[in-house]
Amino acid sequence: MHPVHKTTLPILLLLGAGVHAAPLTDATLPARQADVDAIVREISPQRIHAYVEKLVSFGTRHTMSETESSTRGIGAARRWIKAELERCGAGKLDVQFQSHVHPVANRISRPTEIVNVVATLPGTQAASKDRYYVVSGHYDSRVTDVMNYTADAPGANDDASGTAAVIEMACVMSRHKFDASLVFMTVAAEEQGLYGSGDYAAKAKAAGMNIAGMLNNDIIGSSHDENGKLDNAEVRLFAEGVPPVKETTPALRTLLQTGGENDSITRQLARHVKETGERYVPDFKVNIIYRRDRYLRGGDHSPFLDAGYAAVRFTEPHEDFNHQHQDLRTENGKKIGDLVEYVDPEYVAQVARVNAASLASLALAPAAPQDVKVKTANLDNGTDLVWKANTEPDLAGYRIVWRDTTAPQWQGSKFVGNVTTYRVDLSKDNLLFGVQAVDRDGNVSPATYPFPAR
Numbered sequence: 001m002h003p004v005h006k007t008t009l010p011i012l013l014l015l016g017a018g019v020h021a022a023p024l025t026d027a028t029l030p031a032r033q034a035d036v037d038a039i040v041r042e043i044s045p046q047r048i049h050a051y052v053e054k055l056v057s058f059g060t061r062h063t064m065s066e067t068e069s070s071t072r073g074i075g076a077a078r079r080w081i082k083a084e085l086e087r088c089g090a091g092k093l094d095v096q097f098q099s100h101v102h103p104v105a106n107r108i109s110r111p112t113e114i115v116n117v118v119a120t121l122p123g124t125q126a127a128s129k130d131r132y133y134v135v136s137g138h139y140d141s142r143v144t145d146v147m148n149y150t151a152d153a154p155g156a157n158d159d160a161s162g163t164a165a166v167i168e169m170a171c172v173m174s175r176h177k178f179d180a181s182l183v184f185m186t187v188a189a190e191e192q193g194l195y196g197s198g199d200y201a202a203k204a205k206a207a208g209m210n211i212a213g214m215l216n217n218d219i220i221g222s223s224h225d226e227n228g229k230l231d232n233a234e235v236r237l238f239a240e241g242v243p244p245v246k247e248t249t250p251a252l253r254t255l256l257q258t259g260g261e262n263d264s265i266t267r268q269l270a271r272h273v274k275e276t277g278e279r280y281v282p283d284f285k286v287n288i289i290y291r292r293d294r295y296l297r298g299g300d301h302s303p304f305l306d307a308g309y310a311a312v313r314f315t316e317p318h319e320d321f322n323h324q325h326q327d328l329r330t331e332n333g334k335k336i337g338d339l340v341e342y343v344d345p346e347y348v349a350q351v352a353r354v355n356a357a358s359l360a361s362l363a364l365a366p367a368a369p370q371d372v373k374v375k376t377a378n379l380d381n382g383t384d385l386v387w388k389a390n391t392e393p394d395l396a397g398y399r400i401v402w403r404d405t406t407a408p409q410w411q412g413s414k415f416v417g418n419v420t421t422y423r424v425d426l427s428k429d430n431l432l433f434g435v436q437a438v439d440r441d442g443n444v445s446p447a448t449y450p451f452p453a454r
Contacts, residue, residue, distance in 0.1 A: 024396055024442055026415050031442025032279065035176065036360045040280050040353045042172045048352065049345035051164035052221070054080065056156050056340045061141040062149035063189045064112050074188065077139055078115050081167065081186050085119045088171035093119040093184070100199050107146050107192040114189045116196045119170050123363065125179035127392045133362050134183040134214040135169060135355055136197060136300050137162025138190035141338070144327045146191060151327065156340040158324050159190065161221030162314075165352040173356060178363035179392070180212070190218070190300055197300035205307040213269045213362055213446075214311035216301035220351045221343035225318035232347045234285040235354065238313040239270035240292040240305055254451050259405060262290075263432060263449035265310040268368070271409060272446040273312065276361045277354035284350050287317070288408065294319075310446075314351055361444075366392045366437035368445045373453035374428055383428040385450055386421040390437050399436040400424055401447050410434065410447070 024031070055061065058080075059072045066073025078097070085095045099115040102108055117139070123129035141155025142148075154160075163186045170184035187196030197216075204211055223232035242261050245252065255261060267288075274286040293299050293313055301311035320342070328337035335341075367390060375384035385400065397418040401410040415438065416422045424433070434447025 024415055024438065026413055029399060029413070029415055029438060029442055030275075030279075030361075030444040033361070033364065033441065033443065036280055036357055036364075039172060039176060039356050039360050043168055043349050043353045043356060045345040045349035047171075048164045048168050048348050049343075051084075051167050052156055052160045052343055052345065052348075053340055055139065055160040055163060056154040060149065060151065060153040061139055061155055062153055063114065063140045063192045063195075064108065064110070064149040067113075074140060078117055078186075078188070081117045081139060081163070084167060085117065085170055085184070089119060089121070089174035092174040093121055093170060095119045098200060102189065102195050105193060109147060112189075114195045114199060116185060116187045116200055118200070119184040121170070121174055121178070121182040121184070123179050123181040124177045125392065125394075128179035128367070129181055130210055131180040131367055132183055132209060132211045133180060133359050134185055134211055134304070135166055135217065135359060136185040136187055136214070137164070137166045137217045138188065138196065138300055139163045139186045140188045140191050140196075142191040142325055144325060146325075154328070154338055154340060156338050156343045157221035158219050158338055159217070160340075161219065161343055161348050162217035165217050165220060165348055165355065168349075168352055169356050169359070173360065176360070178360065180363040182359060182363055187300055194298060194300055194303055198303040201303035201307045201309070211304065211309045212367065214301055214304040214309055215273070215355055215358065216299050216311065216313045217351065217355065218299045218313060219315050219319060219324070221348050222316050222318070222320060222323065223344040223347035224320070226320040226322065231317050232344065232350070233283060234287055234317050235351050236289050236315045236317055237270055237273060237286050238289045238291055238293050238315065240264065240266050241290060243305060244292075251451075255449070258452060260432065260449050262408075263434070266305065266312060268434070268446045268449065269310040270312050272362065273354070273358040275409070276358045280357035281350060281353045284354065286354060314355065316347070362446070364439070364441070365443035365445045366390050366395055366439050368448045369398060369435045369437050370448070372435045372448045372450040374433070374450045376452045376454070381427045381429075383424045383426055383431075383433060384421070385424065385433065385435060386453065387435050387448070387450075389420050392437075392439065394439045394441075396438045396440045396442075398422075399438050399444060401434045401436060402426060402431045405430070405432055
């Protein structure tokens with residue numbers, strides 16, 4: 001066990017020793033954390049494979065399937081998930097069923113209880129514990145006919161792979177401590193209409209829950225394309241830019257007026273995930289896709305986006321539709337269906353490692369700065385930024401980042417110390433800016449895009 005701890009040595013005087021450690025600098029940020037490396041190393045493809053096999057063993061996990069049996073159906077599956085999370089996170093994870101009864105709908109033929117399994121790892125810092133990061137996978141499954149709740153529907157890739165990754169992350173990360181709180185969630189009724197995640201997101205919004213980021217894992221199990229070609233060194237990360245709202249809000253209008261359509265809170269989260277994931281998982285690429293989801297399709301991050309939260313989706317680079325939403329059969333000597341033999345646990349583990357590193361870094365770092373503004377009173381070729389002070393007790397200061405308007409990732413940065421205003425001698429006409437908060441360990445928050453100060 002490697003508990004994550006936060007040392008103040010990088011920037012503070014070693015008390016009693018009379019020695020100063022090197023200060024935080026642009027060259028040392030963000031600082032690599034040994035304990036995050038430990039979390040990444042602990043992710044086990046063997047345990048992930050066992051979780052996928054166990055979920056497949058329930059025959060079907062269709063949302064309207066059997067709930068009384070101890071060996072078949074969605075009821076048995078959710079009880080096993082809850083028991084496994086309680087076992088591996090004993091004394092650390094708060095594991096609960098969160099449920100509602102959904103009325104008859106297009107894909108639900110009778111009133112049906114929709115049950116999410118939610119495991120919360122509370123944050124340990126008073127100033128951060130009410131900030132949450134959610135990671136999810138859906139544990140329900142289906143065959144060709146979405147209303148068929150009796151046929152075998154193994155759902156090995158869609159989405160036992162994502163569910164197994166979430167269980168593995170919960171078990172590993174529950175042995176560590178973080179400033180902010182983490183929610184490991186397996187949801188039901190994704191296939192019927194995102195009803196499990198939708199219920200959670202709606203209740204979170206109504207309660208004013210501060211969800212600073214949501215990572216959805218759906219179809220992350222296959223390392224081969226439909227022609228059998230190996231592609232196990234990348235994952236897609238879908239990240240929405242401008243939300244498709246019916247009416248443009250003043251904030252959205254300002255985002256567009258200032259050229260920030262690629263700087264939504266979800267795109268900032270995606271940048272952070274890509275940078276963090278590729279730092280801690282070498283030779284594995286996170287490809288940000290500038291869409292909410294695959295073309296005109298959706299997933300369990302969508303209700304979080306609709307509620308105004310930053311949310312992204314992980315999906316393998318190539319979907320094989322012979323292994324997705326299919327009745328089990330053999331055609332021309334080829335097996336059709338979402339079978340466990342088509343899931344690569346080593347690949348799932350890589351995606352889980354990217355998730356875990358990102359979640360750990362987010363939950364250790366301060367919150368993204370608030371009320372970031374660009375002063376516009378004077379016409380000049382510099383950029384004057386101002387922001388509201390963070391409240392975390394381990395805050396070291398802030399970092400200004402910038403990039404060309406056509407660049408996807410940040411290209412330049414400057415650590416400016418614990419101040420709430422700073423002038424950069426670079427033009428706001430030509431560049432896009434952000435402000436990040438930094439703690440004493442060198443953990444860095446996602447960037448906040450500045451709005452004009454009127």
